[in-house]
Amino acid sequence: MIYLDANVLVASVALVVDEDRTEQAERLLRGREVFYTSALGDYEVRKHLAAHDDQHLMLLDALINQKVRLNIAWDVAIIQALKIARQFKAQLAVDSADTLHVGWALALGADTFASFDRRSGPRPLAMAVGLKVWPKAGPEDFAAMSRLKPKRS
Amino acid sequence: MKTEHINSTQVRHEWKSIVQGLASGNCYVVENFGKPEAIVISPQAADKFDLDVYFARVRNLPPVRLANVEITRSSEL
Numbered sequence: 001m002i003y004l005d006a007n008v009l010v011a012s013v014a015l016v017v018d019e020d021r022t023e024q025a026e027r028l029l030r031g032r033e034v035f036y037t038s039a040l041g042d043y044e045v046r047k048h049l050a051a052h053d054d055q056h057l058m059l060l061d062a063l064i065n066q067k068v069r070l071n072i073a074w075d076v077a078i079i080q081a082l083k084i085a086r087q088f089k090a091q092l093a094v095d096s097a098d099t100l101h102v103g104w105a106l107a108l109g110a111d112t113f114a115s116f117d118r119r120s121g122p123r124p125l126a127m128a129v130g131l132k133v134w135p136k137a138g139p140e141d142f143a144a145m146s147r148l149k150p151k152r153s
Numbered sequence: 154m155k156t157e158h159i160n161s162t163q164v165r166h167e168w169k170s171i172v173q174g175l176a177s178g179n180c181y182v183v184e185n186f187g188k189p190e191a192i193v194i195s196p197q198a199a200d201k202f203d204l205d206v207y208f209a210r211v212r213n214l215p216p217v218r219l220a221n222v223e224i225t226r227s228s229e230l
Contacts, residue, residue, distance in 0.1 A: 067194070
């Protein structure tokens with residue numbers, strides 16, 4: 001089961017030419033896996049595309065109604081995100097939304113976290129809690145993950 | 154293929170018929186006191202989604218240039 005971060009959803013509903021992201025997202029969605037996203041991801045995509053053509057949002061509706069399962073159970077995701085915060089304590093240099101995305105993926109039982117975001121830290125955090133990442137992890141992901149050493153309480 | 158609205162009590166007690174429903178192509182909206190909490194799509198329905206048509210529509214729209222295309226989040230608090 002693959003959890004889709006908002007930036008993967010954006011590349012799935014709009015033509016994002018950077019790094020051929022739409023092409024990569026299409027290849028991912030053509031796989032046989034089960035895809036999930038969250039109310040948070042859905043909201044972030046709608047917010048970021050609000051200034052653009054409404055047709056992108058119609059495509060998002062189609063994608064979520066027919067291909068990607070949407071989970072809106074915030075409470076369970078928040079509990080998981082708070083567990084992550086307690087696990088990593090001060091080492092968690094990842095913001096609330098990213099932590100919540102990773103917590104949501106865990107709450108859903110996903111095995112893979114799909115995100116293009118190599119800057120703000122959700123990928124190494126996902127790896128540190130035992131998830132695989134898509135696109136495949138690179139040296140920068142492993143280097144960032146090594147800085148996330150959990151503290152024992 | 155149809156979409157049914159169910160609640161978590163039904164998920165617990167009627168899971169066999171829900172599994173059968175999914176196998177025959179039904180989709181489910183799981184609600185909590187009338188508020189949707191999850192949409193469960195049958196694998197058949199997901200398979201029927203025509204990605205060729207879908208991505209042709211995506212590519213037909215002008216490319217999007219977002220200031221924050223990765224949707225990175227800044228540190229807060």
